[in-house]
Amino acid sequence: MNSDTGVLRTDFLVIGSGIAGLRAAIELGSAGKVIVLTKDRPDESNTEWAQGGIAVALSDEDEVSLHLEDTLRAGDGLGNPEAVKVLVEEGIKYISELIEWGTAFDREGTHLSFTKEAAHSRSRVLHAKGDSTGSEIIRVLLKKASANPNIVFKPHCFCLDLVVQDGSVWGAFFLDEQDKRVKKVLAQSTILTSGGAGQVYSETTNPDLATGDGLAMAHRAGALLSDVEFFQFHPTALFLSGAPRFLLTEAIRGEGGYLRNIDCSRFMRQYHEMGELAPRDIVSRSIVAELKKTSSNFVYLDLTHLEGNFIQSRFPRVYATCLNYNIDITVDMIPVHPAAHYLMGGIKTDLSGRTSLENLYAAGEVACTGVHGANRLASNSLLEGLVYGARAGLAAIADTHLAVPNEVASSNSSWSDHTQELHRINETKLAVQHLMWEKVGILRNGKELKEALRHLLHLSSHFMANTPDRSECELRNLMTVGELIIVSAMAREESRGAHYRSDYPCKDEQKFKNHSVISKSKHVDFIDIVSSKSTAETQKAT
Incomplete structure (x- = not known):
C-alpha cells in the first residue's frame, strides 16, 4: 500500500454526497473550489434509499407552527426548539428551491400531493415517483452540483481520518481505492456529511456503506458527540430469510396500512391511541411486545384492503421489491420486523453546523443539533439534510479561515502494514x-x-x-x-x-x-443544548 503519494488542495472539503453533502457543496461552490469525497458513487448514499418523502408545511391545511409542534412532540421532551424552528421555517424556502431546480414531486393535477405519516397532525409529506423520493432529490442536486466547475467529485475514496493540529481540522487522509494509494486533501474548511451508522446492528435498513465513518473520525479527532444513545428502529422492515431488511416506508401506514400479529389480529390500539400512526419508537416497542406475547418472529403489514392499482402506483418500488420475493402486496400480507434505521445523535453542532473543532462542520445524520430530540418525526431527515447542509455551507463561507499551516502541509501520516485476514x-x-x-x-x-x-x-x-x-x-x-x-x-x-x-x-x-455529550475520553455529561454555551465552551466544560 502506497502512502501519502498525493496531496490535493482545495478551499472546501465535503465528505459525503447525500442530501446534506450535495446541498453544502452547491452553496460552497459559489465561493471557492470544492472537493467532494464519497466512498462509493456520488449517487450512492442513505438519501438515495429514502422512500417515504420529505416533510414540509406547504399545503393549504397546514401551518409551520403545527409542523414545529409535531416535531417537538415526537422528540419526547428533548427537541431543541430553536433547531426545530429553523428546520420548519427554512424548509419551505429550500423545498421551493428544489422544485425550481426541477425536482418532480408527485402531484394531483397541478397541485402537490401530500401524504400523512406517523405522528404528523396534517398531510405534509411530499413524495416523488410514489416511493423514490430520495433518489429524485439526489438526481436534481447532483445535476446542479455537477454543473458547477468549482465542484469536483472524487468517487471511491474512503476517508481514513481527519487532518488535525491543535484542535483545528485541515482536511482528511483518504484511501483512493482506484489506485490503492493513501492520499491527503488539505482544505481551510471541512464539512462532514457522511451519514449514519446502521451497520452497527445486524438488523438494519441502511446500506452497507453506513458504517459510522464520520462519527468515528470526528471522535478520534476530539470533537464532541451528543445524544448517540438515541438510535431509531424503524417498525417495518421486510422480514424474510435470505432477504435484506428492505425498508417498508412509513407512508404505507399513512395511506391506511394495518399491522396484524401472527394471528392476523390488529393490535396497535392496545398500545397507543394513534394505532398504526403512533411515533416510531412506540410502534417498534409495541411490535416487540406483540412478538413476545404471540411467540412469533414477525408481524404482518397489511395493504390488501386497499385498491390494487393505487398500491402499485403509490408504492411502485415496494411493490416490485416484494414481488421479487414472491409477495404480491396487493393480495399478500408482508412479514415485517423492526430494524435499526436512523441515529438521532451525532457530532454536536450549533445551528450552522459548527462543531467543537475549528474549521470542522457537520450536517445531516452525522450531526446533532438536537432537532430530532429523542425520536425523529417521520420524513424530517431529508428536510434536515437539505436545510442544515445549506446552513453549514453558508457558515463555512462566512467564517474567517487561516491558510493551512506549512507544518500541516508537509507532514505525513504513518500507517501499519499489518492487515487482518x-x-x-x-x-x-x-x-x-x-x-x-x-x-x-x-x-x-x-x-x-x-x-x-x-x-x-x-x-x-x-x-x-x-x-x-x-x-x-x-x-x-x-x-x-x-x-x-x-x-x-x-x-x-x-x-x-x-x-x-x-x-x-x-x-x-x-x-x-x-x-448527553460524550468527549474523546468517553466521559458523558448532560447539558441543556439550548443554552448559550457555544460548542467550544462546552468542550472546555467537559
Missing part, C-alpha cells in the same frame, strides 16, 4: 452487529449494556493497528460507534424516546431532560 474481519463484524442488536437494541438494561461493553472492548483489542484497509477501518469505526452508543446508554438511566431501559422504565425529567 478478511475472513476474520467479517467474522468480527458479524459478532459486533449481533452483540449490538441483542444487548443494545430496542430494549436495554444496565446489566446487558455492561456485558456488551466488556465484550466489545475485548473484540476491539484485536484490531488496534492503524491500517489503511477499508474493511478493517470500517470495522474499527463500527466498534468505536458501538462503544459510544453503549457508554451513552449506560449514562442515561431513564427511558425516553428511542432509548428504553427496562431497569429504568420511566422518564426522569429532573436528571435527564438534557442532552
Whole structure:
C-alpha cells in the first residue's frame, strides 16, 4: 500500500454526497473550489434509499407552527426548539428551491400531493415517483452540483481520518481505492456529511456503506458527540430469510396500512391511541411486545384492503421489491420486523453546523443539533439534510479561515502494514452487529449494556493497528460507534424516546431532560443544548 503519494488542495472539503453533502457543496461552490469525497458513487448514499418523502408545511391545511409542534412532540421532551424552528421555517424556502431546480414531486393535477405519516397532525409529506423520493432529490442536486466547475467529485475514496493540529481540522487522509494509494486533501474548511451508522446492528435498513465513518473520525479527532444513545428502529422492515431488511416506508401506514400479529389480529390500539400512526419508537416497542406475547418472529403489514392499482402506483418500488420475493402486496400480507434505521445523535453542532473543532462542520445524520430530540418525526431527515447542509455551507463561507499551516502541509501520516485476514474481519463484524442488536437494541438494561461493553472492548483489542484497509477501518469505526452508543446508554438511566431501559422504565425529567455529550475520553455529561454555551465552551466544560 502506497502512502501519502498525493496531496490535493482545495478551499472546501465535503465528505459525503447525500442530501446534506450535495446541498453544502452547491452553496460552497459559489465561493471557492470544492472537493467532494464519497466512498462509493456520488449517487450512492442513505438519501438515495429514502422512500417515504420529505416533510414540509406547504399545503393549504397546514401551518409551520403545527409542523414545529409535531416535531417537538415526537422528540419526547428533548427537541431543541430553536433547531426545530429553523428546520420548519427554512424548509419551505429550500423545498421551493428544489422544485425550481426541477425536482418532480408527485402531484394531483397541478397541485402537490401530500401524504400523512406517523405522528404528523396534517398531510405534509411530499413524495416523488410514489416511493423514490430520495433518489429524485439526489438526481436534481447532483445535476446542479455537477454543473458547477468549482465542484469536483472524487468517487471511491474512503476517508481514513481527519487532518488535525491543535484542535483545528485541515482536511482528511483518504484511501483512493482506484489506485490503492493513501492520499491527503488539505482544505481551510471541512464539512462532514457522511451519514449514519446502521451497520452497527445486524438488523438494519441502511446500506452497507453506513458504517459510522464520520462519527468515528470526528471522535478520534476530539470533537464532541451528543445524544448517540438515541438510535431509531424503524417498525417495518421486510422480514424474510435470505432477504435484506428492505425498508417498508412509513407512508404505507399513512395511506391506511394495518399491522396484524401472527394471528392476523390488529393490535396497535392496545398500545397507543394513534394505532398504526403512533411515533416510531412506540410502534417498534409495541411490535416487540406483540412478538413476545404471540411467540412469533414477525408481524404482518397489511395493504390488501386497499385498491390494487393505487398500491402499485403509490408504492411502485415496494411493490416490485416484494414481488421479487414472491409477495404480491396487493393480495399478500408482508412479514415485517423492526430494524435499526436512523441515529438521532451525532457530532454536536450549533445551528450552522459548527462543531467543537475549528474549521470542522457537520450536517445531516452525522450531526446533532438536537432537532430530532429523542425520536425523529417521520420524513424530517431529508428536510434536515437539505436545510442544515445549506446552513453549514453558508457558515463555512462566512467564517474567517487561516491558510493551512506549512507544518500541516508537509507532514505525513504513518500507517501499519499489518492487515487482518478478511475472513476474520467479517467474522468480527458479524459478532459486533449481533452483540449490538441483542444487548443494545430496542430494549436495554444496565446489566446487558455492561456485558456488551466488556465484550466489545475485548473484540476491539484485536484490531488496534492503524491500517489503511477499508474493511478493517470500517470495522474499527463500527466498534468505536458501538462503544459510544453503549457508554451513552449506560449514562442515561431513564427511558425516553428511542432509548428504553427496562431497569429504568420511566422518564426522569429532573436528571435527564438534557442532552448527553460524550468527549474523546468517553466521559458523558448532560447539558441543556439550548443554552448559550457555544460548542467550544462546552468542550472546555467537559
